[in-house]
Amino acid sequence: MAERSTSWTADPAGIYFSDRFNVDPQxxxxxxxxxxxxxxxxxxxxxxxxxxxxxxxxx
Incomplete structure (x- = not known):
């Protein structure tokens, strides 16, 4: 699996599951x-x- 070139950061607003639980959407x-x-x-x-x-x- 290839590494992503940019790191993901959770949105502080926490609108999505990934933001709220700090899980990379990928x-x-x-x-x-x-x-x-x-x-x-x-x-x-x-x-x-x-x-x-x-x-x-x-x-």
Whole structure:
């Protein structure tokens, strides 16, 4: 595996998993993981409270 020419530094704002837990995003990519945002919902996340408060009987 080739070395990266620049070193990675976590963003102090800690928006992404890699920033918050000080994990190089390249490592996540190598494992096939997605560098999620820890401060916002993702489109793949279903908020259980939205389902609970829904007027749709099927939810």
């Amino acid at each position: 490592v996540l990519e190598e494992w096939g993981a997605f560098d999620i945002s820890v401060v916002t919902d993702l489109p793949v996340f279903i908020d259980p409270f939205l389902l609970f408060n829904s007027d749709k009987e099927e939810y």
